[in-house]
Amino acid sequence: MDDNTSVTSVQPVYQLSPEQIAGPYFRNPKLIRRNISEGTDGIPLVLRLTIVDAMTGQPVTDAVVDIWHCNARGAYSGWSLVNPDKEVDVGEIGAIPRTDDDTYLRGGQCTDKKGIVRFTTTYPGFYAGRALHIHVAVRVKAGNHCMDARHVAWVGQLYLPEVASRSVLNAREYSGRAVASLTNAQDFFYRTMGGEASTLNVHAISRDSHDDGFFGHLTIGIDTFAVSTQIKPEDFDKYTV
Template sequence: MDYNTATPRETVCLLSPEQIAGPYFRNSKLIRRNISEGQDGIPLVMRLAIVDAMTGEPVIGALVDIWHCNARGAYSGWSKVDPDKEVDADTIGSIPRTDDHTYLRGGQFSDNKGVVRFTTIYPGFYAGRALHIHVAVRITAGNNYLEERHVAWVGQLYFPEVASRSVLNAREYRGRTVSRLTNDQDHYYERMGGEASTLDVHSIGRESHDDGFFGQLTIGIDTFAVSSQIRPEDFDKYTV
């Protein structure tokens, strides 16, 4: 499979629902494809296509930020927060930061096909949630933070249960004191998109999952919408 040209499954007619930004949002201002920073875990290559849900046309030059926890459930900036204890997962800024690490965070501008690509690791989980990746899409006037217009969409991406079970058996993910939630047990998953928010995931290696996974999804957004989850001033307030 050519992971640069693979066609995502057809979701272009669906307006992707917004989901909570969560307490671990921060604006790292890191424009980069590889966000792993050497974190241990099963490799994950992601291809996201951002399209206008009204027309199906690619959204070009959008700034797409992603962030997620590491194999043990910790987020950079909050590395000292115990991921085996449930926290208030709804409100931005509800948990004080503990450090200045930036692993597993970064952004890319969508290309002329509306596509962004990231190299990272398959996320682990923290107490009370299924495995997921956060995404924020900002509509810009150009490939420049200073020409940003507005935050149009904030969401979360989930993983097929078969792939997640395999990953969580790997050494880097084992030994937790709390059990993860499956997608169906996570009320955010059921309430906010379910299958439409689940990445299409394939194993890269033929013989072993150790070589990692490739995940892809087409995200349909309203480019004129203003997000209810992250406001423009939040990017200034929660900047590194």
């Protein structure tokens, strides 16, 4: 080989986003919808997620992106009667019996030609022992339509920046709790599972008031051939509606 010839290694266009646990409040409500708020109280959050193939940098099209998170008071739909001010020492899917059939703050969207999904929701609150976060699962298409997607390629959690969260937690809908939220740095999963790389970029929609809500966005790099260890395809049937 000519000594003047430089050798460069091919690097992924995007880093793989770190996987995180699905948590005990996963279920599949079979709801494909952009607005998941269902009129719940809280400060509005417009969320844009871009899913890309970390190996090629190309958008992942026709994938299903499911998200779920707690409301302003820390409750998850399906588990609305679980006390969010009392820490629960379980993290596995199905570890906590459901208490209701509510579906607020849950739903999925199919990625477009640019790999983008958009959600209208509310800024999440928190429950005891955790920082503010949003759960995400990405299913890759296996048939002619994204709704045929069964291959769970990635499961993660998205975190909120401290500056925005402090403002939100002072709002009426979020305040007056018996416990305090953990900061991101105090959260075990943030610290040990790459939470910094999963923190949303968040901006206030209005310069005048945070009451008008926030816009959050993030690019998520996945390996489309990977098989998530957190949620199996059969879980979407087992923990449904």
